[in-house]
Amino acid sequence: VQLTARRVDEQAARAQLRTQIARLEAQLGALPHRPIYAAARSGGPHVLTLGELERVRDSLAARVSDARSASHAVGERQAAARELLERMLREPRRHKFVRVKARDLGEPGCGAWHVRPRLGLIGMLAGWWQVKLSSGCPLAC
Amino acid sequence: VAAVSEPVLEEGWIEDELAREFPDLRLAWVTVAAGPRRTPPELRDRLGMLADRFHGARALSIRREAVPAAYRVFFRHIGLDPDVHRTPIEAAAVARLLRGGFVSGSALEDALVLALMETGVPVWALDAGRVDGPLGLRVARSGERLGDGDDLPAGRIVVADRAGPLAVLFGATAADRLPGRDTERLALFAVGAPGVPALHFEEALHCCAGALEA
Numbered sequence: 001v002q003l004t005a006r007r008v009d010e011q012a013a014r015a016q017l018r019t020q021i022a023r024l025e026a027q028l029g030a031l032p033h034r035p036i037y038a039a040a041r042s043g044g045p046h047v048l049t050l051g052e053l054e055r056v057r058d059s060l061a062a063r064v065s066d067a068r069s070a071s072h073a074v075g076e077r078q079a080a081a082r083e084l085l086e087r088m089l090r091e092p093r094r095h096k097f098v099r100v101k102a103r104d105l106g107e108p109g110c111g112a113w114h115v116r117p118r119l120g121l122i123g124m125l126a127g128w129w130q131v132k133l134s135s136g137c138p139l140a141c
Numbered sequence: 142v143a144a145v146s147e148p149v150l151e152e153g154w155i156e157d158e159l160a161r162e163f164p165d166l167r168l169a170w171v172t173v174a175a176g177p178r179r180t181p182p183e184l185r186d187r188l189g190m191l192a193d194r195f196h197g198a199r200a201l202s203i204r205r206e207a208v209p210a211a212y213r214v215f216f217r218h219i220g221l222d223p224d225v226h227r228t229p230i231e232a233a234a235v236a237r238l239l240r241g242g243f244v245s246g247s248a249l250e251d252a253l254v255l256a257l258m259e260t261g262v263p264v265w266a267l268d269a270g271r272v273d274g275p276l277g278l279r280v281a282r283s284g285e286r287l288g289d290g291d292d293l294p295a296g297r298i299v300v301a302d303r304a305g306p307l308a309v310l311f312g313a314t315a316a317d318r319l320p321g322r323d324t325e326r327l328a329l330f331a332v333g334a335p336g337v338p339a340l341h342f343e344e345a346l347h348c349c350a351g352a353l354e355a
Contacts, residue, residue, distance in 0.1 A: 011161060022214045022336075029205045029213070045219040045298040045310045047162050047280065056217055 010050055017053040024060040031067040032074075078106040085131075088115055092129035111135065148173055148350045150343055153330070154277035159298065163218070167333035168278050168300065171346050172269050175327050175353040177320065180244060180251045184352050188243040188251055191258050200234040208261030208341050215334035219298060221311065229263035229311070249320060249327070252352035262331050262345035265300075267307060267318050269326035274303035276330055281306055288315025300330065327353065 048056065081104040088095045095115045102111040112134045117123030123130075153168030160166070180188075203209050204223075209230045216223040227235065233254060237243055243254050249266055256264045279301050281293040287306050290313075293299065299306035308314040310332065320327055329349050333342040 014162065018218050021217050025214050025217055026210065029210060043220050044294065044312060045221055046294075046296045047158065047298070048218065048220050052220060053218075056220075060217070 013050055014048070014053055017050070017057055020057050021053070021060060024057065024064055027064050028060065028067060031064070031071055074106070078104065081105050085113055088113065088131050092131050093127060096129060147347055148354075150346055151275065154275060156277065156279035158280060159278055163215075163335055165333075165335035166278065167337075167342060168276060168330060169333070169342070169346060170276050170328050170330035171350050173327050173329060173350045173353050174325065175249070176325055177322055178248045180246055180248045181355065183355060184248060184251050184255065185244055187352075188255060191255065192237060192242045192244075195234070195237055195258070197238060200238055203230060203234055206261065208337050211334045211336035212261075212263075214336065216311070219310070226311070229257055230261050233257055248353060252349045255352050256331075256345045256349035259348050260341045260345040262333065262337060262342050263311075264329050264331045264345050264349045265308065265314065266320050267314070267328045267330070268320045268324045269328040270324065271318050272302050272307070272328050276300060276302055276307070276328065278310065278332070287313065288317045290315065300332070329353075 081100050084095075084098070085100045085105065088098055088100065092115045096117075097115055099112050099114045102109050114132050114134060115129055116132050118128035118130050119126075122128075148171040150169050150171050153170060155163075155166055155168065204213055209228060212228040212230070213223045216226065216228055223231070233243075243251070243258065245251055245254070253264050253266065256262070277300070278298060281295060281297040281299050283295040285293050285295075285299075285306055287293055287299075287309065293306060293309070298310040300308040300310060306315070307318050329346055331342060331345050333339075
């Protein structure tokens with residue numbers, strides 16, 4: 001009876017770990033920035049023991065944590081770039097020749113906001129600065 | 142108008158140990174009369190249209206779709222890392238991006254890819270004349286071999302018939318059971334990971350069988 005009870009307990013524990021793994025996998029899939037890991041040797045398909053399931057769960061939890069950190073860092077860089085762009089638009093004269101790429105803002109494409117003088121040399125001498133948005137990717141891309 | 146008859150889908154058995162651990166795990170198969178032949182134009186066109194609709198953005202996000210996600214989770218549950226050992230649909234997506242299309246030239250290979258890309262459920266083929274009895278899933282026993290090949294480690298999850306293991310789950314198939322030049326009937330089987338809707342699972346087999354019989 002004890003043996004059966006223990007088997008049932010272990011089975012329930014394995015089922016719980018599988019639920020946790022499924023939840024972590026869903027979280028990992030939803031994160032935009034997933035760090036790349038060195039390929040680990042993968043065994044063949046088998047019914048995992050409690051210990052193996054725990055290792056899978058812990059490894060996935062570490063990956064989710066790394067992916068969240070990476071997403072957070074990227075988010076901070078993008079926020080800083082957006083603030084810089086706002087300052088450029090507000091006061092172009094204080095940001096001469098500063099360039100912010102669309103990719104730095106998390107936007108697709110190859111466009112870039114660039115502070116340039118209006119009418120070239122005349123604008124430089126007169127202090128007429130403006131923010132210009134360049135068009136998309138060059139054909140070579 | 143010709144009558145359309147759908148092939149009969151047969152439910153496979155799941156060994157008790159596996160059924161206890163994975164209550165929703167399924168295996169089913171259909172038998173179709175189809176020998177080796179080149180991809181017919183209709184199938185080639187269908188795959189061409191499928192490839193045109195399949196872009197890099199979808200390849201990147203495919204792991205978030207319900208059916209591919211269910212296979213990723215199941216891979217983790219059985220000790221396969223889907224980032225190392227790609228799930229079938231992710232492997233097909235990468236192949237599509239690398240080769241620029243899906244068409245291989247063999248009707249069977251192309252029908253398997255069609256079913257996979259249409260439903261997200263992988264389908265495999267065996268020579269039905271070399272299959273002994275109903276198909277099922279079980280764990281390999283000590284000393285068992287995959288066809289004439291190497292010994293299988295005990296505990297490996299395999300697709301088996303009465304005679305023994307036919308294929309490792311999501312892995313190699315016994316070379317002597319694969320369809321060959323003298324194949325007249327094919328046994329097409331699919332393994333449904335827990336969480337895969339029955340509709341997708343069954344449609345994969347019907348889609349593959351339909352493409353081969355067309």
